[in-house]
Amino acid sequence: MGRPRAFDRDTALDKALHLFWARGYEQTSISDLTEELGIAPPSLYAAFGDKRTLFEEAVARYEADPRSVTTAGLAKTNQSDVLRTMFERAVQEYASKDHPHGCLVNSAPELAANRAHNRNLTAARLREVTEDAESSDTAENLAAFAHVMLVGLSSYARDGADEHQLRAVAKLAFHAIEVSMETG
Amino acid sequence: MGRPRAFDRDTALDKALHLFWARGYEQTSISDLTEELGIAPPSLYAAFGDKRTLFEEAVARYEADPRSVTTAGLAKTNQSDVLRTMFERAVQEYASKDHPHGCLVNSAPELAANRAHNRNLTAARLREVTEDAESSDTAENLAAFAHVMLVGLSSYARDGADEHQLRAVAKLAFHAIEVSMETG
DNA sequence: ACCATTTTGTAGTGATTGATACAGAACTGT
DNA sequence: ACAGTTCTGTATCAATCACTACAAAATGGT
Numbered sequence: 330m331g332r333p334r335a336f337d338r339d340t341a342l343d344k345a346l347h348l349f350w351a352r353g354y355e356q357t358s359i360s361d362l363t364e365e366l367g368i369a370p371p372s373l374y375a376a377f378g379d380k381r382t383l384f385e386e387a388v389a390r391y392e393a394d395p396r397s398v399t400t401a402g403l404a405k406t407n408q409s410d411v412l413r414t415m416f417e418r419a420v421q422e423y424a425s426k427d428h429p430h431g432c433l434v435n436s437a438p439e440l441a442a443n444r445a446h447n448r449n450l451t452a453a454r455l456r457e458v459t460e461d462a463e464s465s466d467t468a469e470n471l472a473a474f475a476h477v478m479l480v481g482l483s484s485y486a487r488d489g490a491d492e493h494q495l496r497a498v499a500k501l502a503f504h505a506i507e508v509s510m511e512t513g
Numbered sequence: 514m515g516r517p518r519a520f521d522r523d524t525a526l527d528k529a530l531h532l533f534w535a536r537g538y539e540q541t542s543i544s545d546l547t548e549e550l551g552i553a554p555p556s557l558y559a560a561f562g563d564k565r566t567l568f569e570e571a572v573a574r575y576e577a578d579p580r581s582v583t584t585a586g587l588a589k590t591n592q593s594d595v596l597r598t599m600f601e602r603a604v605q606e607y608a609s610k611d612h613p614h615g616c617l618v619n620s621a622p623e624l625a626a627n628r629a630h631n632r633n634l635t636a637a638r639l640r641e642v643t644e645d646a647e648s649s650d651t652a653e654n655l656a657a658f659a660h661v662m663l664v665g666l667s668s669y670a671r672d673g674a675d676e677h678q679l680r681a682v683a684k685l686a687f688h689a690i691e692v693s694m695e696t697g
Numbered sequence: 698a699c700c701a702t703t704t705t706g707t708a709g710t711g712a713t714t715g716a717t718a719c720a721g722a723a724c725t726g727t
Numbered sequence: 728a729c730a731g732t733t734c735t736g737t738a739t740c741a742a743t744c745a746c747t748a749c750a751a752a753a754t755g756g757t
Contacts, residue, residue: 330724330725330726331731332724333734335723356539358713358714358715359714368735369737370717370736371716371718374716379715380715380716441671441673470685473681473682474686476669477682478662481664484668485657487622488625488628488629498661501658501693505685505690505692514701515701515702516705517703519705542745543744544744555707563745564746
């Protein structure tokens with residue numbers, strides 16, 4: 330019913346996501362968005378609501394990606410695999426040339442709630458797959474350490490570090506985790 | 514000569530620093546600054562130049578503080594002490610109630626050059642205090658790991674983590690470093 | 698007392714911000 | 728063919744951005 334939309338909403342959302350990813354929420358203006366998406370402001374507002382709503386939908390799209398670092402880790406069935414998978418995925422993704430460097434969620438100051446959610450998911454998963462019951466009270470600490478590392482790796486990638494440099498750091502971090510799990 | 518300044522330049526710079534620290538460069542407007550500093554725009558511009566120059570001077574003031582995390586670490590005379598000092602200082606400072614949470618340099622996207630500088634200083638110091646010559650080629654990796662941790666801890670503190678939570682993460686990180694140094 | 702110099706407060710600059718009013722265009726259902 | 732609905736493009740809106748023109752006020756030097 331009515332005049333059909335002249336652009337593809339999904340690809341437009343994807344372009345918006347990449348803009349927010351590269352520049353951040355505040356630094357991305359409506360002018361930037363309408364130019365990049367090739368549409369006029371009224372079309373953008375009709376399709377996505379206001380700027381904040383568009384940002385939230387873009388973040389939701391970002392987090393729904395199965396390539397997501399946290400999501401990939403949660404699929405594993407023991408603590409070591411969960412965390413190694415997260416680090417390796419971060420190393421591969423954060424410096425990728427296919428999209429802006431770093432992690433959208435770990436870069437945006439306004440996404441603290443998302444970070445807390447991911448950290449909680451990780452902690453819950455680490456508790457879930459724990460075999461030795463005595464190390465379960467450190468699941469929160471392990472998750473906190475892992476996500477602190479991810480934030481740091483994201484920043485490092487944004488500052489220009491390549492995959493090789495990220496991996497060198499991740500290797501040290503994973504070392505810490507294995508030692509921690511052994512000593513309980 | 515001429516009419517004397519009606520405000521103290523040094524305390525004004527300090528207030529500006531705290532505003533930038535809490536909100537970031539782009540998110541801090543001239544209006545915010547003139548209101549917080551209690552002066553009118555012409556006074557601000559006459560005393561500090563434009564916004565960017567004021568920001569740079571504020572950052573210089575921030576980094577000149579001897580309580581600075583990196584500075585404190587560089588004073589130590591062996592690798593373990595250098596890094597432990599940095600972590601402990603970060604844990605104490607990043608969640609302090611005396612000033613905005615986190616680290617100004619590790620939070621601002623526009624301060625990548627400062628981060629690289631601090632990382633290089635740390636790597637150089639770690640190389641300098643190395644006794645075992647064979648572990649010297651990992652000084653860059655150690656420094657990179659440490660500063661990735663610091664960025665992550667800064668973000669964690671900004672997200673609301675308290676000193677206790679930061680210390681739990683830092684303890685794991687320091688564990689990683691000691692293991693790495695032992696295994697060469 | 699007067700001049701030169703610097704700061705102050707007021708008021709405003711043009712540019713950009715997020716968001717819209719409005720009219721015409723393009724579709725569907727009857 | 729026509730009504731109803733939705734989208735598009737132009738042309739804005741008020742608010743805020745970083746920044747400054749201007750004149751009065753406050754000093755030191757002579």
